[in-house]
Amino acid sequence: MTGYFALLIFGITAFVVGAALLIINRLVAPKIPDPMEGYTYECGVPLYDKTSHLSLEQKYYLLGLLLVLFDLEAAFVLPWGAIFKEVAQINAGFIFTEMFIFLFILILGYIYAWKKGALKWQ
Amino acid sequence: MELVGTVVVLVIKSVIFILGMFLGAAYLTLLERKFAGHVQQRPGPLHVGPHGFLQPIADALKVLTKEDLVPDNVDKVLFYLASLMAFVPAIMILAVVPFGDPFTIFGVEIKPYITDINVGLLLALAFGSISIYGVIFAGWASNSKYPMIGGLRKAAVLIGYEVALGFALVGPIMMAGSFSLREIVEAQQNIWFIIPNILAFVVVIFCVLAETGRTPFDVQEAEAELVGGYVTEYTGMKFGLFPLAEWYIATFVLSAITVILFFGGWNPIPFLGWLPIPAFVWFFLKVFLLFMFFLWVHWTLPRYRVDQITELAWKVMLPLALANIFIVAIWIIIFG
Numbered sequence: 479m480t481g482y483f484a485l486l487i488f489g490i491t492a493f494v495v496g497a498a499l500l501i502i503n504r505l506v507a508p509k510i511p512d513p514m515e516g517y518t519y520e521c522g523v524p525l526y527d528k529t530s531h532l533s534l535e536q537k538y539y540l541l542g543l544l545l546v547l548f549d550l551e552a553a554f555v556l557p558w559g560a561i562f563k564e565v566a567q568i569n570a571g572f573i574f575t576e577m578f579i580f581l582f583i584l585i586l587g588y589i590y591a592w593k594k595g596a597l598k599w600q
Numbered sequence: 601m602e603l604v605g606t607v608v609v610l611v612i613k614s615v616i617f618i619l620g621m622f623l624g625a626a627y628l629t630l631l632e633r634k635f636a637g638h639v640q641q642r643p644g645p646l647h648v649g650p651h652g653f654l655q656p657i658a659d660a661l662k663v664l665t666k667e668d669l670v671p672d673n674v675d676k677v678l679f680y681l682a683s684l685m686a687f688v689p690a691i692m693i694l695a696v697v698p699f700g701d702p703f704t705i706f707g708v709e710i711k712p713y714i715t716d717i718n719v720g721l722l723l724a725l726a727f728g729s730i731s732i733y734g735v736i737f738a739g740w741a742s743n744s745k746y747p748m749i750g751g752l753r754k755a756a757v758l759i760g761y762e763v764a765l766g767f768a769l770v771g772p773i774m775m776a777g778s779f780s781l782r783e784i785v786e787a788q789q790n791i792w793f794i795i796p797n798i799l800a801f802v803v804v805i806f807c808v809l810a811e812t813g814r815t816p817f818d819v820q821e822a823e824a825e826l827v828g829g830y831v832t833e834y835t836g837m838k839f840g841l842f843p844l845a846e847w848y849i850a851t852f853v854l855s856a857i858t859v860i861l862f863f864g865g866w867n868p869i870p871f872l873g874w875l876p877i878p879a880f881v882w883f884f885l886k887v888f889l890l891f892m893f894f895l896w897v898h899w900t901l902p903r904y905r906v907d908q909i910t911e912l913a914w915k916v917m918l919p920l921a922l923a924n925i926f927i928v929a930i931w932i933i934i935f936g
Contacts, residue, residue, distance in 0.1 A: 481716065484715040488695040488714050492691045492692060496684045499837050499840075500838060500841075519827065530745045538910065549763060560774075566933055597911060597914045597915055
């Protein structure tokens with residue numbers, strides 16, 4: 479547990495240092511109000527849309543779904559990788575075919591997604 | 601009482617690591633600007649201090665004393681949180697990077713790392729992914745078109761490279777049989793993992809460039825089309841934390857992890873082990889060379905389009921990473 483405790487302490491310290499930098503900036507920096515100061519950036523013309531929180535076509539919806547799928551697969555492959563060397567000395571054929579049947583099914587799905595055009599930026 | 605002692609020691613060690621990283625990152629900015637200058641045949645920073653040597657300190661003071669502007673229609677909490685979300689996870693990766701074996705000075709054992717836990721590599725991967733939230737929060741909270749597009753582009757690039765990176769890391773893990781970065785280094789005393797893992801190394805190089813937003817993949821700020829990308833509305837230190845975290849801290853720390861995974865960490869370069877050079881010098885030398893490689897790529901190559909980058913991740917990097925698992929499995933079965 480000491481390992482995770484050290485990680486927690488490090489995280490809190492990093493957060494405090496980051497927050498301290500932002501607060502120091504707020505205390506030290508001059509404040510010179512300007513009428514246009516709070517205006518959202520636009521290239522030299524009046525702002526057309528007051529907000530950008532509107533519906534927007536993002537062109538990678540299917541890629542986002544595939545990410546969930548493939549990241550889950552990676553979660554299965556990583557522990558297999560960690561014990562591969564140990565088990566390979568006892569029964570190499572078993573651990574090899576086991577994972578490659580799994581990866582083969584994954585690759586079939588990948589080829590299907592590719593053929594259906596899901597990997598394209600559409 | 602014992603607990604208080606542990607906490608005090610850990611806080612002091614954390615502060616030393618963070619301040620060291622800050623100072624290191626500050627001088628990496630000078631290094632990068634000098635290097636960029638020479639690539640583009642100009643001298644780079646020259647006037648503050650001898651040959652521009654004090655430029656990073658001048659930059660830090662400038663960033664700290666700039667007015668802290670918050671535009672009217674931003675989401676104020678997320679706007680500030682985005683800076684911290686970019687900075688804290690990037691520096692958290694440092695906690696799992698070991699800089700050498702434990703050593704003893706004046707009878708006190710010093711461990712040159714914050715923590716050595718058995719899932720170190722997974723934690724590094726996780727913090728690398730979390731640091732992306734900073735960019736996406738910044739894009740959303742700014743409530744302005746350019747940051748919004750920048751943040752969404754970064755998300756698109758990252759969901760591609762995240763997958764390839766996850767599969768590429770399987771190779772070194774299979775060779776070492778552990779997720780602990782220290783055990784991975786110890787497993788490379790005879791042969792570096794670059795030998796059967798060359799494909800994974802190529803994938804990891806691309807992923808580090810994409811994750812840190814360096815030039816062939818810097819679509820999130822593409823200054824020619826998006827003004828400043830996700831930092832368009834930021835000023836002062838809120839702005840300063842973004843490049844510090846992404847370009848310097850993240851690049852340095854991910855270079856260190858790449859060196860640990862593929863180039864033997866603090867093991868000496870083959871056939872030069874007889875030289876009287878301490879282990880951490882070897883380590884920093886390798887990290888420095890890899891960092892300079894990233895700078896070299898950054899300042900010589902033009903930028904790709906965002907659709908090209910994403911399709912590269914899914915159609916080239918992912919098959920390469922899967923092929924690497926196959927090659928390494930056969931290598932281990934044949935050579936043990």
